[in-house]
Amino acid sequence: MSSGTFLLDGKTVSFRPGESILDAARKNATDIPTLCFLRGTTPTGACRICLVEVKGMRTLSAACSTPVSPGMEVLTDTPRVHAARKLNVELLLSSGRHDCLLCESSGNCKLQELAYRYQIDGSLFKKPDQFYPTEDANPLIVRDYSRCILCGRCVQACNELVVNRAISHGYRGAKSKIVTGGDAPYHQSECVFCGQCVEVCPTGALTEKKAKGTARAWETKKIRTTCPYCGVGCQMWLHVKDDRIVKVTAAEGAAPNRGRLCVKGRFGYDFIYSEERLKTPMIRENGQLREASWDEALDLVAAKLKETIERHGPDAIAGVSSARSINEDSYQMQKLFRSVIGTNNIDHCART
Amino acid sequence: MILVIGSNMTEAHPVAASFVKQAVLRGAQLYVVDPRRTALADMATLHIPIRVGSDVAFLNGLMHVLISENLYDREYVESRCTGFEKLKAKVQEYPPERASEICGISADMIRDVARRLASVKPGMLAYTLGITEHICGVSNVLSCANLQMLLGNVGFECGGVNPLRGQNNVQGACDMGALPNVFPGYQRVDNADARTKFEKAWGVKKLPDKPGLMIPQMIEGLTNGTVKLFYIFGENLANTEPDIRHVEHCLESAEFVVCHDIFQTETTRFAHVIFPAAAWSENDGTFTSSERRISRVRTASLPPGEAKPNWWIFKEIAKRMGHEWSAKSAREIWDNEISQLAPSMAGVKYARLRGDGLQWPAPNEEHPGTATLHRDRFTSGLGALTPVDWIPPAEVPDEDYPLVLSTGRRLYHYHTRTQTGRSAGLNDLLGEETADISPSDAKALSIGHGEMIGVKSRRGQVFVKANITDRIPQGVVWMAFHFREACANWLTNPAFDPITLTAEYKACAVRIEKVGEKTDQRI
Ligand code: SF4
Ligand code: SF4
Ligand code: SF4
Numbered sequence: 001m002s003s004g005t006f007l008l009d010g011k012t013v014s015f016r017p018g019e020s021i022l023d024a025a026r027k028n029a030t031d032i033p034t035l036c037f038l039r040g041t042t043p044t045g046a047c048r049i050c051l052v053e054v055k056g057m058r059t060l061s062a063a064c065s066t067p068v069s070p071g072m073e074v075l076t077d078t079p080r081v082h083a084a085r086k087l088n089v090e091l092l093l094s095s096g097r098h099d100c101l102l103c104e105s106s107g108n109c110k111l112q113e114l115a116y117r118y119q120i121d122g123s124l125f126k127k128p129d130q131f132y133p134t135e136d137a138n139p140l141i142v143r144d145y146s147r148c149i150l151c152g153r154c155v156q157a158c159n160e161l162v163v164n165r166a167i168s169h170g171y172r173g174a175k176s177k178i179v180t181g182g183d184a185p186y187h188q189s190e191c192v193f194c195g196q197c198v199e200v201c202p203t204g205a206l207t208e209k210k211a212k213g214t215a216r217a218w219e220t221k222k223i224r225t226t227c228p229y230c231g232v233g234c235q236m237w238l239h240v241k242d243d244r245i246v247k248v249t250a251a252e253g254a255a256p257n258r259g260r261l262c263v264k265g266r267f268g269y270d271f272i273y274s275e276e277r278l279k280t281p282m283i284r285e286n287g288q289l290r291e292a293s294w295d296e297a298l299d300l301v302a303a304k305l306k307e308t309i310e311r312h313g314p315d316a317i318a319g320v321s322s323a324r325s326i327n328e329d330s331y332q333m334q335k336l337f338r339s340v341i342g343t344n345n346i347d348h349c350a351r352t
Numbered sequence: 353m354i355l356v357i358g359s360n361m362t363e364a365h366p367v368a369a370s371f372v373k374q375a376v377l378r379g380a381q382l383y384v385v386d387p388r389r390t391a392l393a394d395m396a397t398l399h400i401p402i403r404v405g406s407d408v409a410f411l412n413g414l415m416h417v418l419i420s421e422n423l424y425d426r427e428y429v430e431s432r433c434t435g436f437e438k439l440k441a442k443v444q445e446y447p448p449e450r451a452s453e454i455c456g457i458s459a460d461m462i463r464d465v466a467r468r469l470a471s472v473k474p475g476m477l478a479y480t481l482g483i484t485e486h487i488c489g490v491s492n493v494l495s496c497a498n499l500q501m502l503l504g505n506v507g508f509e510c511g512g513v514n515p516l517r518g519q520n521n522v523q524g525a526c527d528m529g530a531l532p533n534v535f536p537g538y539q540r541v542d543n544a545d546a547r548t549k550f551e552k553a554w555g556v557k558k559l560p561d562k563p564g565l566m567i568p569q570m571i572e573g574l575t576n577g578t579v580k581l582f583y584i585f586g587e588n589l590a591n592t593e594p595d596i597r598h599v600e601h602c603l604e605s606a607e608f609v610v611c612h613d614i615f616q617t618e619t620t621r622f623a624h625v626i627f628p629a630a631a632w633s634e635n636d637g638t639f640t641s642s643e644r645r646i647s648r649v650r651t652a653s654l655p656p657g658e659a660k661p662n663w664w665i666f667k668e669i670a671k672r673m674g675h676e677w678s679a680k681s682a683r684e685i686w687d688n689e690i691s692q693l694a695p696s697m698a699g700v701k702y703a704r705l706r707g708d709g710l711q712w713p714a715p716n717e718e719h720p721g722t723a724t725l726h727r728d729r730f731t732s733g734l735g736a737l738t739p740v741d742w743i744p745p746a747e748v749p750d751e752d753y754p755l756v757l758s759t760g761r762r763l764y765h766y767h768t769r770t771q772t773g774r775s776a777g778l779n780d781l782l783g784e785e786t787a788d789i790s791p792s793d794a795k796a797l798s799i800g801h802g803e804m805i806g807v808k809s810r811r812g813q814v815f816v817k818a819n820i821t822d823r824i825p826q827g828v829v830w831m832a833f834h835f836r837e838a839c840a841n842w843l844t845n846p847a848f849d850p851i852t853l854t855a856e857y858k859a860c861a862v863r864i865e866k867v868g869e870k871t872d873q874r875i
Contacts, residue, residue: 139777163373231517233641262366271774278628279657302672321530322586326637332666344564
């Protein structure tokens with residue numbers, strides 16, 4: 001057997017040096033379930049769901065953190081593997097209060113998926129009945145410790161993906177808990193509310209306060225768009241139910257943000273539903289603004305433009321375009337100014 | 353190696369900052385040049401706290417060292433740049449000792465930084481408004497470019513001079529020709545061929561050939577009567593321009609003001625007509641990011657009430673002035689007009705913008721787009737090294753106003769909060785403005801943390817809570833412009849870069865006072 005290949009479920013397949021069993025298997029369309037694995041971060045092997053059999057090894061190996069070696073024989077779907085995964089899911093399910101029908105993440109939960117896949121009801125082990133109190137003193141993020149399986153994905157995301165370094169594993173043994181520095185409430189910690197931890201949490205332990213109760217995962221449709229805030233141009237999914245955005249998540253793997261968002265991009269969407277939105281054209285009359293029809297307002301502006309051009313020339317008109325609106329709007333505005341009004345007095349705050 | 357200058361990336365461009373921080377975790381060196389000890393500076397190999405407005409002196413000092421110690425990339429400079437001798441003569445006037453006097457960084461540290469920058473390749477330079485918002489903004493940018501060319505760092509992935517655009521579509525608005533001197537795709541209005549091309553495309557006899565006014569000139573024009581009708585689309589000028597009192601006076605003088613907006617703002621108070629506009633997710637269209645990536649914006653819901661897309665409003669006005677425009681959607685505007693008229697975007701069509709969009713230049717429909725500019729040669733031929741001199745800010749501290757006010761943005765808000773102020777949660781995280789001051793200045797005036805203080809400049813005064821933090825150097829006050837009452841722009845100086853007319857938001861002179869003692873009446 002050549003050095004760049006190994007045996008995956010009896011088939012000879014190639015791998016790149018240093019590649020993990022998990023990556024090599026996924027490349028070869030072989031499914032290995034995972035919970036704690038988070039692309040782009042160091043694998044921790046914490047959840048023990050990706051266990052596989054490696055010929056010659058006494059114990060099962062975690063596929064995410066075991067590198068392939070030439071000629072290795074890997075079995076991903078044996079009764080032994082199945083039983084071990086099932087047992088581990090059973091343990092995770094019993095570790096907390098996983099009452100899916102009340103959980104915000106139902107339908108968007110890796111644990112729920114695996115419990116179903118391995119047909120587990122969570123009755124094999126005794127459940128703890130004491131949990132740390134839910135942390136939701138801040139306006140955006142809810143951390144429900146009773147649903148945390150301590151997979152560490154949130155910690156990985158915070159420290160390695162967005163590098164905000166706000167949370168870590170704290171305490172030991174049965175007291176284990178994900179904590180901010182000094183175990184302070186989120187809004188009094190280093191946390192910058194990017195919500196990356198919420199996005200990667202495979203269970204209902206971390207959820208968005210604003211999205212709570214607005215929609216079940218299967219009720220929403222996802223629309224891909226671009227963030228309206230800074231010039232990074234992050235790609236995002238709008239989760240929309242009944243024509244209303246209920247949540248925003250990052251577009252996984254997409255350029256430029258590769259699955260990341262910041263606090264503004266993730267949580268700054270609901271201004272569009274503000275009651276203060278302008279809903280009709282307005283015209284000032286005797287110093288007061290009053291509602292007007294489109295025709296009336298458009299006619300008035302066109303008349304004023306014409307009148308100003310006649311009396312003072314086109315250069316007596318100046319316009320500022322918006323650096324926030326779409327390209328097509330700016331194009332139309334400069335076209336109006338140049339080709340209809342006849343002036344180059346068009347600018348935007350390019351410099352701010 | 354990454355050099356970040358004048359950019360508070362973790363707050364203004366958080367996701368870009370994440371990539372920088374990740375690079376640091378993987379071993380990249382990071383140099384942060386900023387008067388404030390920003391969050392990014394905490395992760396830096398070195399934080400270099402130059403004085404506000406001393407960038408050119410510092411950069412010239414670095415280049416002095418690179419040239420005198422022969423550390424610059426001679427081969428790159430000889431084969432790809434022009435103007436070396438002139439640059440050399442200029443930076444010779446800035447030995448580290450002199451640069452040090454101006455920028456406050458020791459001569460030894462300047463030498464050390466120059467040597468470090470020369471030791472790794474490629475190196476990336478990223479800047480934001482800390483570079484441009486000065487009366488010497490253009491010189492600052494040229495200096496950054498000079499440095500990167502001397503180091504042989506332009507034209508490579510992970511190299512170059514990278515401005516992070518403040519707003520989502522500043523790049524796009526420029527690309528679209530919302531500028532007084534260029535048509536879409538940077539074709540100059542004073543070029544007869546360009547005009548002929550657009551005259552034909554737009555079906556008009558004659559397009560104006562004189563470059564138009566920039567925003568500060570427009571605003572001045574309102575008071576001196578040269579501008580009668582002011583058309584403001586989606587900008588809150590009454591809060592974002594320096595010296596609010598003056599700007600509002602100008603807006604009041606306009607004969608007629610038209611606004612498009614999604615909310616009433618401080619600026620729409622001056623409007624004679626307001627058009628209600630569709631917002632972000634109520635439109636189909638495109639944004640162009642800092643890296644010239646054109647990405648789709650898609651509709652999630654319909655605009656409220658009778659609000660309409662902005663492009664439609666412009667089209668309707670054109671119609672009423674005798675011009676029938678055929679495009680009936682943003683897609684038609686892009687595919688049938690913009691990409692036909694802007695050669696650098698000729699290859700960009702909506703059908704190609706499905707996944708991750710395209711980075712222009714993409715001159716034809718087979719072109720994959722361009723991630724890195726100036727790859728083998730500069731777009732304009734040779735890279736021009738341009739000697740520049742340091743000048744101080746327009747207003748420097750004196751006896752009456754002994755501190756420097758510098759301004760910027762904070763993480764939880766965006767501009768004048770028309771959007772973030774109406775997004776649940778964000779306002780709770782940051783509900784008011786503060787004036788950030790150093791512990792030593794606070795002590796000198798016995799100001800306590802959280803105490804209300806007056807901040808006063810020659811233009812105005814605001815009352816705001818003091819935030820005492822060792823991230824601010826002595827002699828500096830730092831504020832943002834998110835909150836109307838305590839908006840830094842009551843104070844900022846309307847002094848502008850002579851070329852771009854960018855205002856000096858980053859430096860003016862102020863004094864701070866304890867409230868309760870003698871403070872002037874609220875202006
Ligand atoms: S909060 Fe979620 S992501 Fe974090 S450790 Fe618990 S289950 Fe895993
Ligand atoms: S919100 Fe962001 S910064 Fe805060 S803990 Fe989660 S990942 Fe870390
Ligand atoms: S999510 Fe944050 S970093 Fe990304 S574009 Fe939006 S504002 Fe910028």
